[in-house]
Amino acid sequence: MQEDVLPRHSRRPAAVLFDRDGTLIRDVPYNSDPNLVEPVPGAGRALDRLRRAGLPMGIVSNQSGVARGIISPEALREVNARVEELLGPFDVWAVCPHDDDDGCDCRKPAPGLVLRAARTLGVAPGDCVVIGDIGRDVAAARAAGARGILVPTPVTLPEEVAAAPEVAPDLGAAVDMVLDGAGVGTPREGDEGGLAGQGGGADGAA
Ligand SMILES: [Mg+2]
Numbered sequence: 001m002q003e004d005v006l007p008r009h010s011r012r013p014a015a016v017l018f019d020r021d022g023t024l025i026r027d028v029p030y031n032s033d034p035n036l037v038e039p040v041p042g043a044g045r046a047l048d049r050l051r052r053a054g055l056p057m058g059i060v061s062n063q064s065g066v067a068r069g070i071i072s073p074e075a076l077r078e079v080n081a082r083v084e085e086l087l088g089p090f091d092v093w094a095v096c097p098h099d100d101d102d103g104c105d106c107r108k109p110a111p112g113l114v115l116r117a118a119r120t121l122g123v124a125p126g127d128c129v130v131i132g133d134i135g136r137d138v139a140a141a142r143a144a145g146a147r148g149i150l151v152p153t154p155v156t157l158p159e160e161v162a163a164a165p166e167v168a169p170d171l172g173a174a175v176d177m178v179l180d181g182a183g184v185g186t187p188r189e190g191d192e193g194g195l196a197g198q199g200g201g202a203d204g205a206a
């Protein structure tokens with residue numbers, strides 16, 4: 001890749017922002033059923049490592065199913081609450097309910113969700129890392145001045161992988177890239193993934 005021209009990312013990031021579908025949980029298109037929320041392998045462990053490192057974490061998620069009438073705001077809240085129940089609480093949820101034709105400034109690849117999450121956390125967008133599974137996530141990071149890391153899935157397009165400034169094979173490796181050189185690394189072993197009993201705090205549709 002182009003590592004010789006990349007910044008060194010040696011500073012501790014101020015926050016880590018995750019795409020939701022296809023990144024933290026299995027991508028179920030336009031899912032409105034909390035029972036279908038299923039974390040991707042290693043998600044709980046990766047998130048716990050970042051929490052132990054004291055890094056604030058958020059979600060930046062396109063949910064155009066709301067604009068299309070496929071997902072009700074209530075169902076979106078329930079699904080997001082289930083995500084927190086399975087993966088632990090997040091410090092901020094920034095969700096775009098619009099569709100491409102709405103011309104909003106938050107639907108990724110626009111930077112709005114990243115900017116909103118950073119503002120809510122009280123950190124500079126340029127000090128944030130965005131982790132996602134498609135080119136829109138990386139593009140939103142770049143547009144906001146944040147660092148983007150792509151964790152491809154089988155549906156990620158080859159050209160999106162080729163264009164990403166940083167690519168990790170899985171969430172654990174992405175967290176390694178966030179923590180390496182930041183002086184806040186934590187061991188990967190000995191930590192069972194997932195937190196329990198943390199549901200109900202989501203306000204993604206707000
Ligand atoms: Mg995704």
Ligand SMILES: [Zn+2]
Pocket residue numbers: 096097098104105106107
């Ligand atoms: Zn939007």
